[in-house]
Amino acid sequence: MPDTAPDDPAEVSPERAAELRRIARETKNERQVWIYLAYFFFVIHIIAFVMIYAVRHAK
Secondary structure (H helix, E strand, O other): OOOOOOOOHHHOOHHHHHHHHHHHHHHHHHHHHHHHHHHHHHHHHHHHHHHHHHHHOOO
């Protein structure tokens, strides 16, 4: 029999369930950080392209 407990929160100890919730929360937070970073870089590029267009077409 394996030493690891099953990952179903109904069948694990309270400590293991709390650890699984913490890992799930960290994973969600990390994913959100990457999404925000991607949006940030996307917006920075759009602003840069608009500024380049404005400079090239200024009279």
